[in-house]
Amino acid sequence: MRAAPPAATEEVMLYMVIERFKVDASHIYLRLREKGRMMPAGLEYISSWIDLDLKTCYQLMQTKDESLFAPWTQNWKDLIEFEIVTVRTSAETARVVASAN
Numbered sequence: 001m002r003a004a005p006p007a008a009t010e011e012v013m014l015y016m017v018i019e020r021f022k023v024d025a026s027h028i029y030l031r032l033r034e035k036g037r038m039m040p041a042g043l044e045y046i047s048s049w050i051d052l053d054l055k056t057c058y059q060l061m062q063t064k065d066e067s068l069f070a071p072w073t074q075n076w077k078d079l080i081e082f083e084i085v086t087v088r089t090s091a092e093t094a095r096v097v098a099s100a101n
Helices: 025-035 066-074 090-100
Strands: 008-021 044-050 056-065 080-087
Touching: 008 066, 056 066, 066 080
Parallel strands: none
Antiparallel strands: 008 056, 008 080, 044 056
């Protein structure tokens, strides 16, 4: 996980979570079916996309508190390697760039 921005912010931040599967996807979907996403309150799943080889998942999530990723990823670290990237929408980026000029 990345250190910036601070763990808790005033606003909801978007995150692209890149999950690289360590095992066959069937093991991940079995746990998901049996236990659910196992996310703490305050961490919200928005949507996800899986590559055609069933080896990588790109998951859009949001939270005000980046530290909530730690307990969630702990539940899956035996099956998945995580990369968590803070992102913003294209519309938000356009506003930020326009206000900087």
